[in-house]
Amino acid sequence: xxxxxxxxxxxxxxxxxxxxxxxxxxxxxxxxxxxxxxxxxxxxxxxxxxxxxxxxxxxxxxxxxxxxxxxxxxxxxxxxxxxxxxxxxxxxxxxxxxxxxxxxxxxxxxxxxxxxxxxxxxxxxxxxxxxxxxxxxxxxxxxxxxxxxxxxxxxxxxxxxxxxxxxxxxxxxxxxxxxxxxxxxxxxxxxxxxxxxxxxxxxxxxxxxxxxxxxxxxxxxxxxxxxxxxxxxxxxxxxxxxxxxxxxxxxxxxxxxxxxxxxxxxxxxxxxxxxxxxxxxxxxxxxxxxxxxxxxxxxxxxxxxxxxxxxxxxxxxxxxxxxxxxxxxxxxxxxxxxxxxxxxxxxxxxxxxxxxxxxxxxxxxxxxxxxxxxxxxxxxxxxxxxxxxxxxxxxxxxxxxxxxxxxxxxx
Ligand code: HAM
Numbered sequence: 001x002x003x004x005x006x007x008x009x010x011x012x013x014x015x016x017x018x019x020x021x022x023x024x025x026x027x028x029x030x031x032x033x034x035x036x037x038x039x040x041x042x043x044x045x046x047x048x049x050x051x052x053x054x055x056x057x058x059x060x061x062x063x064x065x066x067x068x069x070x071x072x073x074x075x076x077x078x079x080x081x082x083x084x085x086x087x088x089x090x091x092x093x094x095x096x097x098x099x100x101x102x103x104x105x106x107x108x109x110x111x112x113x114x115x116x117x118x119x120x121x122x123x124x125x126x127x128x129x130x131x132x133x134x135x136x137x138x139x140x141x142x143x144x145x146x147x148x149x150x151x152x153x154x155x156x157x158x159x160x161x162x163x164x165x166x167x168x169x170x171x172x173x174x175x176x177x178x179x180x181x182x183x184x185x186x187x188x189x190x191x192x193x194x195x196x197x198x199x200x201x202x203x204x205x206x207x208x209x210x211x212x213x214x215x216x217x218x219x220x221x222x223x224x225x226x227x228x229x230x231x232x233x234x235x236x237x238x239x240x241x242x243x244x245x246x247x248x249x250x251x252x253x254x255x256x257x258x259x260x261x262x263x264x265x266x267x268x269x270x271x272x273x274x275x276x277x278x279x280x281x282x283x284x285x286x287x288x289x290x291x292x293x294x295x296x297x298x299x300x301x302x303x304x305x306x307x308x309x310x311x312x313x314x315x316x317x318x319x320x321x322x323x324x325x326x327x328x329x330x331x332x333x334x335x336x337x338x339x340x341x342x343x344x345x346x347x348x349x350x351x352x353x354x355x356x357x358x359x360x361x362x363x364x365x366x367x368x369x370x371x372x373x374x375x376x377x378x379x380x381x382x383x384x385x386x387x388x389x390x391x392x393x394x395x396x397x398x399x400x401x402x403x404x405x406x407x408x409x410x411x
Pocket of ligand 1: 050063082083084109114116121122123124125126127130131132208258259261281284285286287288304305306308309310311353367
C-alpha cells in the first residue's frame with residue numbers, strides 16, 4: 001500500500017475533538033490574564049532574522065541550530081518566530097509603548113517554531129501562551145507574573161506542579177561569575193562532555209543543562225551564581241521570595257536553573273508537571289532588563305513567561321470530545337429537506353447548534369447520525385407537514401407544532 005501524504009515531522013494536526021480541549025484552555029487563559037489587566041497582543045509569525053539573533057542571543061541553541069530561516073523574494077532574511085518575547089519587545093519599541101502607563105502588560109497565544117528533535121511534548125511547531133510586563137523593575141511584577149502562571153496551570157488542573165526559582169543576577173555579576181565558572185570548567189575539562197567543553201568560553205552556564213553523567217558530576221560541585229548574588233540583585237530576589245511566600249506559592253530554589261535564552265537577568269523560574277516525562281517543563285520565564293534597550297528601544301525592564309499549550313494538554317490528559325449538537329433536524333422524506341434546512345437555520349440564529357443531514361440518509365439513517373453526534377434532541381419533519389420531537393437520551397417522542405419548534409426547545 002502506498003503511503004498517503006503526512007504532516008511534516010514534528011508537526012501535528014488539531015482535529016475537532018482536540019480543538020474543543022484547546023478552546024477550553026484558551027478561554028481559561030484569557031479569563032485569568034484579562035482579569036489581571038493584561039491585554040492581548042498578536043505579532044507576526046515571522047520577523048527579520050536579526051531580531052532573534054540580537055534578542056535571543058547568537059550562542060543559544062535556538063539561534064545556532066533551531067531556527068527556520070528563509071529568504072523572501074527580495075533576499076531579506078526572515079525567520080519563523082521561535083519564541084515571543086523578542087517580538088513583543090520589538091512591538092513595545094515600534095509602537096512607543098514606553099509612553100503608556102508602565103508596566104505595559106501583554107499576553108499572547110499562538111504557534112512557534114523550533115527545529116528540535118521531536119518527541120512527546122516536543123514539536124517543531126508548537127503553541128505557547130505567553131505574558132510580558134514591560135517597563136518596571138519592581139519585584140512585584142516578577143511575583144505577579146509567577147503567581148499568574150501558577151494560577152493558570154493550577155486552575156486548569158495540571159497535576160503535580162512544582163516551581164523552581166533562581167536568579168541570574170545582573171550582567172556584571174554574571175560576567176564575573178562566568179569567568180569563575182569557566183575557570184572551574186577548564187580545571188575539570190577531562191570529565192566534561194565534548195559539546196560542553198567546546199562551549200566553555202561562549203556559554204559556560206549552559207553546562208548546567210547537560211544530561212551527560214560526567215558533566216553532571218562536575219556541575220554538582222561547581223560554584224553557584226545564587227551564592228554570588230549581592231546588593232540590589234540580592235534584595236530584589238529576597239523581595240520576590242517574600243511576595244511568593246505571602247501569596248502562598250511554594251517553590252524550590254534551583255541554583256542551576258539556566259534557561260535556553262540569553263536575555264535573562266535576575267529572576268528566572270520554571271514550572272514542571274509530574275506526569276510529563278522527559279519534557280517536564282510546562283512553562284517558564286524570567287526577567288530581561290536589558291532586552292528592550294538591546295533591541296534599540298529605551299531602557300525598559302521587563303519580565304514574562306511562556307507555557308506550552310501541548311504540554312498543558314498532555315499533563316491534563318485532556319483529549320477533548322466531539323463537539324455536541326443541541327438539535328438534529330431530520331427529514332422524513334426528501335420533500336422535507338428544504339424545511340429541515342430552513343428550520344436548522346432558524347434554530348442556529350437563535351443560538352442553538354443544529355445539524356441537518358447532507359448525505360441523503362433515510363430517516364432511520366438520520367436518527368442513527370443524530371445519536372452518533374450526541375444530539376440532545378431530534379426534530380423529525382414529517383411528510384404530512386407535522387413534526388415530532390424526540391429526546392435522544394430517554395427516547396421519548398411526542399408531536400409538536402412545527403411552527404413552534406424553537407419556542408418548544410428554548411422553553
Ligand atoms: P521557553 O522556555 O523557551 O521560553 O519556552 C516556554 C515553554 O514553551 C516551555 O516551558 C515549553 O512548555 C514550551 N516549549 C518550548 N519548546 C517547545 C517545543 N519544541 N515543543 C513543545 N513545547 C515547547 C520562552 O519561549 C520565553 N519566550 C519565555 C519568556 C517570556 N521569558 C520571558 N518572557
